[in-house]
Amino acid sequence: MESFNRLNDLYFKKLLGDKKRKNLTLSFLNGILNKDDENYFTDITFLDKDNEPLTLDGKLSKLDIRADLNDGTQVDIEVQVCPFKFMAERSLYYWSKMYSEQLEKGAEYKKLKKAIAINLLAFDYLEDEQEWHNIYNLLNVKSHNKLTDHIEIHFLELPKFTLKDMRKIRASEAWLAYFSGKYSKEELEEIAMTTPAIKEAVEFEDTFLQDKIERRAYE
Template sequence: MRFINPKIDFAFKKIFGSSDSKDILINFLNAILYEAQPVIEDLEIIDSQPGNPTFGVQDTHLDVKATINGGRIALVEIQLINVPFFGNRVLYNAAKSYSLQLTGEERYERLKTVTSLKIADFEMFDNQPEFLSRFVFKEKEQQFDCPDTEIELVFVELPKFSKGLEQLETATDKWIYFLKNTSTLETVPEALSAVPELQKALIIANEENFTQEELNELENQELWIQDQQIAIDVAKEQVTKTAQLSLILRQLVRRLGTIQPETENSIRQLSVEELDELGDAVLNFNHPSDLTAWLQANAI
């Protein structure tokens, strides 16, 4: 038995955003937002495909949008790539959904709470070990909630979730495990199948329930994501290398004086790891020949 990757946009919408998925989405949102309490009794899944894309922001999209219990709005999005200004996009989409509730002469009391749930396949918050974070408006000094907090941002950072099947305790644990690990499963785990909605989600995620055209679409989306991530990683490495190179060249000039062009060119060819090693060795150099000897002995 093989399962598709539920983190891919096409699969995520099929599992959580289809007309037959209301019970799955209710159970999922109750687990993540309300500690599995039956706060959400009913919802309506709304077609969340964007109309005209925002100028300069081609990926301003929502995976699933729903109205909860006839009023409140839930926005659910999964993000696999840590793109620039992701946090700004999250707040923009939440604020936009909040403001668009009113039309014409409608009064502000008609506004309903917007909860924006973002599932990130990367770490967002340093020095925060928990995988689930919630943000609301608070008073800066005393930290009490703003009485009119109508926008709530909830983030799930998948890399911070490390529990195995035998460690799953709560409904929240089980849904996060489903999102993170389903594509690696070969059978339906008992820990997940015990929850009817999770069992249904796993049935939907079975590759046998997808046409070949749909599987090709999933593969294309996954390959595109991999290509984008590689491009981002290469760009980050280049920025890191440029900063390292600039610092090390300044250190060498201070310690040894003028660096010959051919020597500088050799240094520029070093990898990020080699530059790290050279940075450690610089303090031991007393003569240009020391640098030359190091390059001959250590450059790959």
């Protein structure tokens, strides 16, 4: 299926939002977050993706993938295919709910854990940025010193992504190459030699497309 969209909501959640394939989700997260062998995330627990509004007329949050990592880090992965000019505001809103909902009434603030929002975009969003991966923290506007490491918001813009050297590919680049749809199955097989999770993703994709029920739901 030449026009298969790997960012399709149904497929993306099947691929990276299912505990049966949490090794793929961990590969994606560890790659994007640039984790090495010493601080590599080793486990993930998927959580309810529908955050109930705080008031009767509040806005319901529909998260694509919401999870806890083994060190308590909270993570939200969002995919946006159509251009949306309020991605920053939406991401901050989702991040704030993810962060605030960690504590029950009377709990101590020291129990709060880092919260990370990752936005995978099929369009150019950050006009003043040339790189495909941009990370935002809370900084002092003069000294640029970081106030806390508890907030981290990532934007991954697929149109800006180009694989420079297939022989020296990082896990983050391998995953972006996969989701970009710019590379053939043969090229992905070559990429899979350095990132085995990509081979598993391609194999799952083939199984998904051969399943008539899943294919119909995707279409």
